[in-house]
Amino acid sequence: MLLDVPAEILLGILLAILAIAYFAGQALRRQPQSVVNPAIVDTFLYRIRAWWLLYAVLGASFLIPYGRLATVILFGILSFWALREFITLTPTRLGDHRALFWVFFVFTPAQYILVALGQQYFETYSILIPVYGFLFVPTRVALAGDSRRFLERTAKIQAGLLICVYALSHAPALLDLQLIKDGEKWRGGSAGMLLFFLLVVQFGDLSQFLWGKLIGKRVIAPAINSSKTWEGFVASVLTTTLLGGLFWPVTPFNLLEAACMSLVIAVMGFAGSMTMSAIKRDRGVRDYGTLVQGHVGILDRMDSICFAAPVFFHLTRLFFSAA
Amino acid sequence: MPMTAALLAFVAKVLSGSTVRWIDSQPDTCQRVYFANHTSHLDALLIWASLPPHVRALARPVAAKDYWERGAIRRHLATIFHALLIDRTEIKVHQSPVDLMIREVGTTHSLIVFPEGGRNTETEMGEFKSGLYYLGKKRPDIEMIPVYIDNLNRVLPRGEFLPVPLLSCITFGPAMWLEHQEPKADFLQRARENVRRLKDL
Numbered sequence: 001m002l003l004d005v006p007a008e009i010l011l012g013i014l015l016a017i018l019a020i021a022y023f024a025g026q027a028l029r030r031q032p033q034s035v036v037n038p039a040i041v042d043t044f045l046y047r048i049r050a051w052w053l054l055y056a057v058l059g060a061s062f063l064i065p066y067g068r069l070a071t072v073i074l075f076g077i078l079s080f081w082a083l084r085e086f087i088t089l090t091p092t093r094l095g096d097h098r099a100l101f102w103v104f105f106v107f108t109p110a111q112y113i114l115v116a117l118g119q120q121y122f123e124t125y126s127i128l129i130p131v132y133g134f135l136f137v138p139t140r141v142a143l144a145g146d147s148r149r150f151l152e153r154t155a156k157i158q159a160g161l162l163i164c165v166y167a168l169s170h171a172p173a174l175l176d177l178q179l180i181k182d183g184e185k186w187r188g189g190s191a192g193m194l195l196f197f198l199l200v201v202q203f204g205d206l207s208q209f210l211w212g213k214l215i216g217k218r219v220i221a222p223a224i225n226s227s228k229t230w231e232g233f234v235a236s237v238l239t240t241t242l243l244g245g246l247f248w249p250v251t252p253f254n255l256l257e258a259a260c261m262s263l264v265i266a267v268m269g270f271a272g273s274m275t276m277s278a279i280k281r282d283r284g285v286r287d288y289g290t291l292v293q294g295h296v297g298i299l300d301r302m303d304s305i306c307f308a309a310p311v312f313f314h315l316t317r318l319f320f321s322a323a
Numbered sequence: 324m325p326m327t328a329a330l331l332a333f334v335a336k337v338l339s340g341s342t343v344r345w346i347d348s349q350p351d352t353c354q355r356v357y358f359a360n361h362t363s364h365l366d367a368l369l370i371w372a373s374l375p376p377h378v379r380a381l382a383r384p385v386a387a388k389d390y391w392e393r394g395a396i397r398r399h400l401a402t403i404f405h406a407l408l409i410d411r412t413e414i415k416v417h418q419s420p421v422d423l424m425i426r427e428v429g430t431t432h433s434l435i436v437f438p439e440g441g442r443n444t445e446t447e448m449g450e451f452k453s454g455l456y457y458l459g460k461k462r463p464d465i466e467m468i469p470v471y472i473d474n475l476n477r478v479l480p481r482g483e484f485l486p487v488p489l490l491s492c493i494t495f496g497p498a499m500w501l502e503h504q505e506p507k508a509d510f511l512q513r514a515r516e517n518v519r520r521l522k523d524l
Binding site for chain 2: 080084085087088092094097098100101104
C-alpha cells in the first residue's frame, strides 16, 4: 500500500488549496490592469497549474496498481527533461556527442531501472553514476580525441548527470525504504514520505520568496541571486521547520523528528537553488525556461528537490529504516 | 512498417525538443520558399515538422540525395516528408536544381531550402549560394520566409548518426521578396542578414 489515510487527506487538502488559489488568481486576472499587474498574476497562475499537475499526476500514480513503478517512471521523465535543459545550457563540443548519447540513453534509464527494481539494488544504484558514470564520461570524451577544455567539458557532463539524474532519483527511491517506527515496522504508506518531502521543499522555496519580499534586506550573494536574503533564508528555514513538523502523521517520524528533517530539507533546498542560480548566472540566463523561447523550465522547479533528495533519503535510511 | 507523416513529425519534434516561433509572419498555405541556415541533417525534417499539418502537407524540403537515399530507412523517411532530393555530386547544365525545384512546386507547393549549400560547422553562417536569387527571379510571386534554426547542430552534428535529445528552437521571420532590379549579391546578403537577425529576436 502506497497511500495511507493521513497521506490521502494531506493530498486532498493540498489539491483543494491549489485549486482555490487557482480560482482566486483567475478572479484577480479579471480585475482592471491598474489594480493588479497581469504579468505577475499570469506567473502565479502558471506556477499553480504546474504544481497542481505535478501533485495530481503523482496522486494518480499512487492510486493505480504498480504505483511505485509509475512514480519512478514519472521521475525518470523529469530527470531526462532536466538533464536536457542542463546540457542545452552547457556549451559542449562535437567530441562530447557520443558521451552525451551514453549519458541520455544508457546511464539515465539504467539508474531509474535500478531504482525501480528496489532496495536490494540500493548499493548498485548508489554507485552506478558516481563510480561507473564518473569514470566512463571522461574516457569516452578522451576517445573522441578533442583535448580542448577537456576537464571543463567532462566536469560539466558529470555535474549534469549527478544533479539531474543521480540526485533526483533518490526522491522516488524513498518509496521503497523499509521504514521503522519505534523499533517496529512502520504500517503507514510510503507515498506519505515522498509527499512530505516534496511539500517541505516547495514550502521552503515559497516561504523564502515571500519572506525575502517582506523582510529581506541583506542579499547573500548579489552576483548570484539578488532575491535570496539572509533574513528570508533564516525566516523561511524556521517556518518550514515548524510547518514540516506538523506533517508528521504521514511519516514514520514524530513531531520533533519531522521538524528536524524539515530543517535539513529547507537548508538543502536553499543550497540547490543557490547552486543552480550560480550556474545560470555563469551562462548568462535568468531561467532555464527562457533558454529556449516558450519552453517550460523544469530545472527551475527541480533545483531544490535535486539537492535535498539524496540527503533526506540517506538520513531516513540511516535512522528510520530496517535495511 | 507503416508510419504516417504526423507520427514522424511528432517524433522529430520530441527528439529535438523544438520550440517554434513565428515572428511577424503566420503559417499559411500560400506558396512560399522557407530558407534557413543549415547545421544538421535533421534541419529539413524539423522545419517540415514545425509547420502546422495543413501547411506541412504542401511543403517540400529540398534535401541531399546522397544522404537521404542511403539505406532503406532514410529512403522511406524521405518519401514520408516529401523530400525533393537534389543530386549534389552531378549537376547537369540543362537540369539545374533551380529548374527542378520550379517544376516540382507547380502552383501549390512550398519549398524548404538551405542556401548555404553544405552544412555549416562554423558558428557563423556561410555565404548564400545564388539558387535563392534565381528562384526569386523566376517566381517573383512566391513569398520568401527566413528561418533560423538554433542548437540543432548539437542534436545531430555532422558525421554522427545517433541524436542527443537537446532543446532546439526554430524561428520563422517576416516574408521578403526579390526587389525590382535588385542585384544578386545585394539580395543574397539581405536574405542572409534576415536569417541571422532572427537569432537575436
